[in-house]
Amino acid sequence: MPSSLRFLLALSTSLLLSACGTSLHRAPVEDRNPQQPRPAAEAASSAASAPEAKLPPGAENAGKPGYYTVKPGDALIRIALDNGQSWRDVAKWNSLENPNRIEVGQVLRVVPPGVDAAAVTARPIASAPKVEARPLDAKPPVAVASVPPAAASAAPAAPAAEEDGLAWGWPVAQPVSAGFDEQRNKGLDFSGKPGDPVLAVADGRVVYAGSGLRGYGNLVIIKHNNTYLTAYAHNRAMLVEQDQVVRKGQRIAEMGSTESDTVKLHFEVRKLGKPVDPARLLPPR
Numbered sequence: 058m059p060s061s062l063r064f065l066l067a068l069s070t071s072l073l074l075s076a077c078g079t080s081l082h083r084a085p086v087e088d089r090n091p092q093q094p095r096p097a098a099e100a101a102s103s104a105a106s107a108p109e110a111k112l113p114p115g116a117e118n119a120g121k122p123g124y125y126t127v128k129p130g131d132a133l134i135r136i137a138l139d140n141g142q143s144w145r146d147v148a149k150w151n152s153l154e155n156p157n158r159i160e161v162g163q164v165l166r167v168v169p170p171g172v173d174a175a176a177v178t179a180r181p182i183a184s185a186p187k188v189e190a191r192p193l194d195a196k197p198p199v200a201v202a203s204v205p206p207a208a209a210s211a212a213p214a215a216p217a218a219e220e221d222g223l224a225w226g227w228p229v230a231q232p233v234s235a236g237f238d239e240q241r242n243k244g245l246d247f248s249g250k251p252g253d254p255v256l257a258v259a260d261g262r263v264v265y266a267g268s269g270l271r272g273y274g275n276l277v278i279i280k281h282n283n284t285y286l287t288a289y290a291h292n293r294a295m296l297v298e299q300d301q302v303v304r305k306g307q308r309i310a311e312m313g314s315t316e317s318d319t320v321k322l323h324f325e326v327r328k329l330g331k332p333v334d335p336a337r338l339l340p341p342r
Contacts (some may be wrong), residue, residue: 115151115164123174127163134270138278140167141286141330143264145299223259223281225338226305228289228324229312230254236336243332244288244325247312251320255289255310257303258324258339266295273323274315279303286330290323291315 118124125136133156137144148156150166159165168174231253235246261281268275273290277297280286293313297303314320326335 113160113162113164115166116162118164118166123166123168123172125165125167127159127161127165129161131159131161132270133157133159134265136165136167137264138270138286138288138327139330141280141284141327142167143280145264223285224305225340226256226258227339227342228256228258228287229322231322233336234321237332237334239332244323245335247322247324249312249320249322251293251311251313253312253320253322254308255292255312255322257305257307257309258287259285259305261287261303263297263299263301263303263309266297266299268315272316274317275310275313277310279309284328286327287335288323288325288327290325291317291321 113127115124119126125140127136133147133153134144137147140147144156146169147153147165147167150170153159229247229249231247231249233245234248235242237243237245255277257279259279259281261279263277264280264286265276265278270276273288275290275292275295277289277292277295278286279289289310291313292310292315294311295309296311297307297309303309312320312322317323324335326333326338
């Protein structure tokens with residue numbers, strides 16, 4: 058065989074072996090499958106950098122006696138009424154800059170700081186200077202009508218009943234038109250004419266005078282002691298201001314039909330915030 062042919066055969070054999078050797082040493086392929094779990098250290102680092110869920114104000118007090126957790130549709134005036142307090146006090150105890158802004162899940166103190174919620178006792182209301190009445194719904198203040206001195210000092214002739222040191226009287230002279238019912242009517246209703254006088258049933262202080270509680274119209278709420286509140290709804294005019302001290306039999310409003318189909322007074326008694334039948338407290342006629 059000629060030497061040139063032998064050289065070509067040897068060269069071809071060398072190239073073939075070189076090509077085969079190269080195919081046996083492939084570079085490793087990186088697996089980028091997203092289904093593969095991340096290393097524990099990487100997952101922990103990611104969790105630590107994620108923002109924490111923000112808890113509502115006061116959440117650490119949820120479920121404790123003397124605290125209330127805000128539910129959808131709640132308003133501060135309703136929370137205060139249901140817990141036998143002034144909405145201003147509740148706002149102050151919870152440092153609420155805007156009492157119209159509370160959030161679902163927020164936990165509010167509804168008893169005075171330092172007071173045992175299970176040991177609240179009845180105490181008389183002391184005198185205090187009057188302040189301007191401002192409804193929670195930020196509507197213009199309801200005009201307060203002037204009351205003749207004789208009307209303000211008038212008291213019903215009926216004998217008084219005693220309950221927790223309070224001498225109770227009737228809020229109007231008219232008979233009851235609808236009685237107490239725990240489910241449908243949380244007080245007593247009295248029919249009447251526009252302008253008929255509405256009287257305070259006992260000594261106390263006005264803790265609300267406005268129209269911020271839906272369904273009650275122009276509403277006056279009086280706190281008599283740490284046990285009892287009374288509420289007077291649907292008034293045509295309110296004759297007292299918030300924080301004003303009133304006396305039993307004092308004319309506090311005029312009967313009307315605000316947020317009502319008829320002229321009437323809706324009257325409630327709240328004992329530690331819970332509705333009770335006023336007929337059990339009011340004296341015989």
